Amino acid sequence: MAKALHSRWLQLIIILSSTIFNKTTKLLNVGCGLKIAKNGNWTNIDMGTQSTANVIRCNLLNGFPFGDDEFDVVYHSQVLEHFPKDKSAYFIAECFRVLKPGGILRVVVPDLEDIARTYLDQLQALRTRPTQESEVRYDWILLEMYDQTVRNFSGGDMAIYLQNLDRGKISFIEDRIGRVGRSIVESVIPRTTPAISKSNNFVKSTLRSLRDSLLPQLKTMKQKEILSTELENIGRFRRGGEIHYWMYDEYSLMRLLKQAGFQNIKRMSADSSMVDQWTSFQLDIIDGHVCDPTSLFMEAIK
Numbered sequence: 001m002a003k004a005l006h007s008r009w010l011q012l013i014i015i016l017s018s019t020i021f022n023k024t025t026k027l028l029n030v031g032c033g034l035k036i037a038k039n040g041n042w043t044n045i046d047m048g049t050q051s052t053a054n055v056i057r058c059n060l061l062n063g064f065p066f067g068d069d070e071f072d073v074v075y076h077s078q079v080l081e082h083f084p085k086d087k088s089a090y091f092i093a094e095c096f097r098v099l100k101p102g103g104i105l106r107v108v109v110p111d112l113e114d115i116a117r118t119y120l121d122q123l124q125a126l127r128t129r130p131t132q133e134s135e136v137r138y139d140w141i142l143l144e145m146y147d148q149t150v151r152n153f154s155g156g157d158m159a160i161y162l163q164n165l166d167r168g169k170i171s172f173i174e175d176r177i178g179r180v181g182r183s184i185v186e187s188v189i190p191r192t193t194p195a196i197s198k199s200n201n202f203v204k205s206t207l208r209s210l211r212d213s214l215l216p217q218l219k220t221m222k223q224k225e226i227l228s229t230e231l232e233n234i235g236r237f238r239r240g241g242e243i244h245y246w247m248y249d250e251y252s253l254m255r256l257l258k259q260a261g262f263q264n265i266k267r268m269s270a271d272s273s274m275v276d277q278w279t280s281f282q283l284d285i286i287d288g289h290v291c292d293p294t295s296l297f298m299e300a301i302k
Helices: 002-024 085-098 112-128 132-150 156-163 171-187 198-214 216-238 250-259
Strands: 027-030 042-046 055-057 071-077 099-110 263-268 295-301
Touching: 071 085, 085 099, 085 250, 099 250, 112 132, 112 295, 132 156, 132 171, 250 263, 250 295
Parallel strands: 027 042, 027 071, 042 055, 071 099
Antiparallel strands: 099 295, 263 295
């Protein structure tokens, strides 16, 4: 009887302590985008206010608008890779600065090792047992490796690839990028090109030829103007935050965290964390679906 009563009291203490943790613990979601925690005492910050929720807008390249030792937990997912390599140490140092002693940093990034291994597996599959499916997998993993680094327009070749892919062949892609992948696939709308009549084409071609023959200098000036505008648009896009500037594996990310002063650095998973009741916040797992199943999940303590 006494043992059963003691067990009930212990369970009650655990429940009460967890409740107190959720209410008093200060948590910071950096580069949140549209990913907002379902509960908890969270502060959300981002470069731009994409969400209707309460998000503080700030230039993360210039640091965080908070004092030292303010937060118990700092979290960012799919953010670090968007920082130039020479800015990454400062960004992680800011995470360290705003954390309380003993606070936890949780970082989620694309896993370079996983991508590289998957690429080698698909390359070998094409060499030994080539199929249409293995070719789809090979094409996608190359895009996953390079496209978001080299693209010059929003969505890049990934969006074009998905638009032209048979929906029956996207399971591999959805498995790799999880809930995020499903939302991307659902949002892709096949592009349509309006038909232009042959007569219109003929008239335009004639006028173009006349212009080019009479005013060659105008053509040269126009080409330079078009090229200049295109380069400006590309530059503006590449500075807009969509591209990946660097990639990380377990070793390089651990080294970066260690250099900032973090200790007890561990690889975690989407559903494992040193943060109490992590999955209840529904940041890495939303409605039972992992957002980024092939990503690298790391945690460290200040």
